[in-house]
Amino acid sequence: MANTRDIRNRIKSVKNTAQITRAMQLVAASKMKRAQDLAVKGQTYADRLLATLASIAEQLGEEETVAHPYLEKREVKRRGILLVTTDRGLCGPLNSNLFREIVRFPEEPPVRWFNIGRKGRQYLVRTKRDLQADFTISDKAGYGEVRPILTAMDEQFRAGEIDTIEILYPRFVNTLNQEPRLTPLVPLDNLREFLAEREGEFGQLPSDERQMIFEPGAAEVLSEVLDLYIRKSLYQRILDAKASEHSARMVAMKAATDNANNLVEDLTLEYNKARQAAITQEILEISAATFFNES
Amino acid sequence: MQLSIITPEATAYEGEADSVVLTTRDGEIGILPGHLPLTTLVEAGNVTVTRAGKSEDLAVDRGFAEVSGDEIRILTEAAVGVGEIDLEAVERAEERARRYIEEAEGQPHADPYELEQAHGSLRFALVQRLAKGRKRR
Numbered sequence: 214m215a216n217t218r219d220i221r222n223r224i225k226s227v228k229n230t231a232q233i234t235r236a237m238q239l240v241a242a243s244k245m246k247r248a249q250d251l252a253v254k255g256q257t258y259a260d261r262l263l264a265t266l267a268s269i270a271e272q273l274g275e276e277e278t279v280a281h282p283y284l285e286k287r288e289v290k291r292r293g294i295l296l297v298t299t300d301r302g303l304c305g306p307l308n309s310n311l312f313r314e315i316v317r318f319p320e321e322p323p324v325r326w327f328n329i330g331r332k333g334r335q336y337l338v339r340t341k342r343d344l345q346a347d348f349t350i351s352d353k354a355g356y357g358e359v360r361p362i363l364t365a366m367d368e369q370f371r372a373g374e375i376d377t378i379e380i381l382y383p384r385f386v387n388t389l390n391q392e393p394r395l396t397p398l399v400p401l402d403n404l405r406e407f408l409a410e411r412e413g414e415f416g417q418l419p420s421d422e423r424q425m426i427f428e429p430g431a432a433e434v435l436s437e438v439l440d441l442y443i444r445k446s447l448y449q450r451i452l453d454a455k456a457s458e459h460s461a462r463m464v465a466m467k468a469a470t471d472n473a474n475n476l477v478e479d480l481t482l483e484y485n486k487a488r489q490a491a492i493t494q495e496i497l498e499i500s501a502a503t504f505f506n507e508s
Numbered sequence: 509m510q511l512s513i514i515t516p517e518a519t520a521y522e523g524e525a526d527s528v529v530l531t532t533r534d535g536e537i538g539i540l541p542g543h544l545p546l547t548t549l550v551e552a553g554n555v556t557v558t559r560a561g562k563s564e565d566l567a568v569d570r571g572f573a574e575v576s577g578d579e580i581r582i583l584t585e586a587a588v589g590v591g592e593i594d595l596e597a598v599e600r601a602e603e604r605a606r607r608y609i610e611e612a613e614g615q616p617h618a619d620p621y622e623l624e625q626a627h628g629s630l631r632f633a634l635v636q637r638l639a640k641g642r643k644r645r
Contacts, residue, residue: 254518261514261583265547265574356516356585361625425576428534428548437549437572441583445516 217491220484224477231473237303238466244352245388245459251354252385252452259449262442267408269435272425281436282371283399283443292324293345293366293375294395295447297382297454298333300349304458305465307383307391308332314381314393315342325375327366329451345369354455356448363444370399378443380450383457389464391457398446401439509541511557513568513582520587521557521566528580529556530573539575546575550582552635567636569628586632595637602633 273279296315298308311333318324328334328347337344346365350358369375378399383391401407427434511528513521529538531553539546550573555566571584605626612623 251517255516257519258514258516258583261574261581265572265583269547357625357629360585360628361622364624423545425545425547428532428546434547434549434572441571441585448516 217484217487220480220487224480224484227473227476227480231470231477234466234469234473238463238470241459241463241466245456245463248352248354248452248456248459249385252449252456255445255449255452259442259445262438262445263408263411265438266404266435266442267412268425269427269431269438270404270408272427273431273435279404279432279435281439283401283439284404285400286402287376287400289322289376291322291375292377292379293327293369294324295327295329295362295366295378295380295382296333296337297380297451298328298330298336299458299462300331302332303465304462307458307461308336310391311381311383311393312336314395315340322376325369327362329362329454350451352455352459354452359448359451360444363447366447367440367444376400378447380447382450382454383461384450385453385457385460388460391461396450398443509539510579511582512579513555513566513584513587515584515587523557523559525557525559525580527558529554529558530568530582531555532573539580541578543575545577546573548573550584552631554635554638555582567632567638569632569635588636598633598636601629602637605630605633 296311298311302308308330315336323343326337326342326344328337328344329350331349334344334347346362348362366375366378370378377397379395379397381393381395384394386392509525509528511521511523511525512519527538527540529536531551533549533551537548550568550571552569553567555568557564557566567588568582568584569586571582573580573582608626609623609630612626
């Protein structure tokens with residue numbers, strides 16, 4: 214049977230671990246709250262952009278089309294995917310689920326990767342994939358931090374280096390559940406279909422019977438709004454990924470704390486047993502000694 | 509009229525206004541209640557909101573504005589109320605951006621994305637300073 218002192222040391226160290234994981238759980242919980250708030254607060258912007266797109270599309274009439282790189286149909290020679298991972302681990306299977314998705318990707322057409330997060334960079338480099346650019350963003354995930362990423366992808370798309378803009382990220386389902394999700398954003402083959410699909414998201418268009426004026430022109434405004442919308446869509450998903458990260462970490466750390474506490478219980482039981490055994494042993498030895506002395 | 513300024517991060521401003529002056533791509537325009545429905549591209553610059561004889565300045569980045577019914581919505585990638593502008597912080601940001609651009613332009617291998625970001629923050633810093641300066645006068 215194990216030595217009582219060893220068990221005591223072990224209990225102490227497990228308790229320390231539980232304390233650390235508990236602290237991490239609390240930190241992740243508060244960060245998760247912040248990330249969720251941010252995602253919710255930014256939603257109005259996306260909804261308004263969509264509503265504006267819809268009202269412009271309505272004005273343009275059925276036949277008119279707008280020349281915009283995002284609306285062009287072109288052969289996909291190389292996909293551009295933004296991978297959103299975390300900088301730090303201890304967040305359960307969040308990143309490995311994403312990597313499992315990547316393994317399942319078809320070989321053709323080739324993919325050019327853009328990456329956020331240290332874990333994703335390590336993976337892409339290790340598996341020797343075409344990593345074009347790597348970015349780090351803080352937990353605050355301000356729009357200013359994300360802007361260069363969006364610009365980089367947009368430039369490559371316009372230059373014909375990549376033919377799609379997609380994002381692979383852990384979608385936030387609920388606190389306990391995040392699923393890897395690949396969302397293609399560009400090209401939008403058909404603006405009207407795209408808007409029809411999202412009709413529920415922006416609600417009723419503002420009712421104003423008077424004709425809307427566009428300055429400098431409907432097509433210019435549409436292309437500007439479309440740019441903003443795609444950037445915002447990417448940003449919104451990055452915020453979502455941040456919320457996922459923190460909730461996954463919170464859950465993982467909660468599980469770790471619970472496990473550590475269970476372990477402490479088990480060890481305490483073992484410790485008491487060992488202590489009892491030692492005492493019994495000692496009494497046995499003393500009574501045996503007395504017995505021999507008397508006889 | 510109801511004015512709201514919406515950025516990707518949050519709704520930066522929301523309130524009643526008697527008149528709103530903003531800088532569009534084609535020049536400065538003033539919007540009064542009953543304006544025709546209008547969607548226009550907004551340049552980085554000043555937005556002046558007048559309410560009950562008092563006016564308030566806001567600095568916004570590029571974006572667009574939508575006037576419909578009795579509402580004005582300005583969607584922009586960054587906005588800040590002039591009262592909140594911390595001139596020192598703005599100057600520091602401006603200085604940083606300027607230095608970065610100067611350094612980067614000397615060498616061919618500068619990261620174009622960082623450069624773009626620096627140009628963006630320089631532009632916004634200038635706008636903020638101008639807006640603040642106007643308030644002081």
